[in-house]
Amino acid sequence: MASVWVPVLYMFIVFGGLAVFSYIYRRNARTKSLPPYFPSHAERNAYVTLLGKTDPPASDALLKSALVRRAMADVHRVLRLREDKMALQALLQKGSIGDDLWNSFLAAEKEIEAEIMEVVAEANTFVEGWGQVIFPTANEMIANEKMRSLFESVEETKQTLALKYGIPPSGGLPALTLAPPAPQTPSKHSDGDASSDGESATSPRTPSKSSAKKGKKRK
Template identity: 45%
Template sequence: MGSVWLAIIYIGGWILSMRVFGYFWKNRKLAINDAEPWFGEHVALNQYIALLQQTEPEATETQLMAALLRRAMEDVSRVLSMREDKQVLANLVKQGTVGDDIWTQFALAEKEIEAEIMAVIEEANTFKEGWGQTILQTASEMVMHEKTKQLQKELAARKEEETRKQAVREQHKTQTKATKEKKKEAAAAPTEPEKTTA
């Protein structure tokens, strides 16, 4: 009789522990699904889809190809960003600074971007046979070109700011020097003797 009760308690304990585990697992999956996407809205993708659906007037093939190339550029930028983030995120997960749910979210974003790139390649081949093999390379070159242009703008702005600061410093030095010279002249100038009254 005692062994029957022991078996019932054992089985009841297993059922209870499985229910508790299931409850927490379900809540964890819901939290992952409700998490914000790794990247924001894919504006270039939305613009491409809007052009495809445009009827009055219908978008030209050139417009669609340009929009698809812009979409590919956005995808390339995201891939480059994820490559930079991956190593840092892996180290943070190892250290326990961030939870596994962030890593899971990152892995989902990687799968999404892979699917998006495959979709871009397929779309490119519908416009021109073999374009799918080169569109990503072209997009990469354009992204690098844009980054170089941006860097040049930043360097030019920094140089201009430095030149302006240098000019202000020079002007301040000149004014200080002129003030010192005036003081020296005032100190060196002979004072008129006081007039005596008869």
């Protein structure tokens, strides 16, 4: 009779231990804090610090600038989440990543939604309706910064290549200096022709002898 209860007791101990272990593991997994998907929000911390200053208080211009910088950081995070979502979903389906990373991503999405609403509310405290345009403004500023960094990198590349290949920094071909042609001195023959032409053009014609005789006969 005892031999019948031994395997039953053994199975009860094994399955009971597994159930207790699973319960404890799940409870610890729920209570364990998820690793943050993004690092600390430095721009938000800077804005909150400036907003809390009272002696002396921060100016509105400084607070607005800090709020725009905060919105720009939020735009960067939104773009990062959009880029990573499809890749994380594919990796999660393949089993390449764990649920902890996916849960961290979902928590980051909820956090950025709350952050955007908070920025919009803060912008409306300065100017009514500014919350509707602060993120488009942040988008434009990000695009301008990208263009400026692109131009700066092009200039740095040009300088590096100029130093590498020994090209002068100014570049291009040397400027050509064109001197005006020297005035031509007229020859003696041309002077004579010009003077004779001038005299024939300006001096009156002297009457001939035949015309003088005809004049006498008429008289």
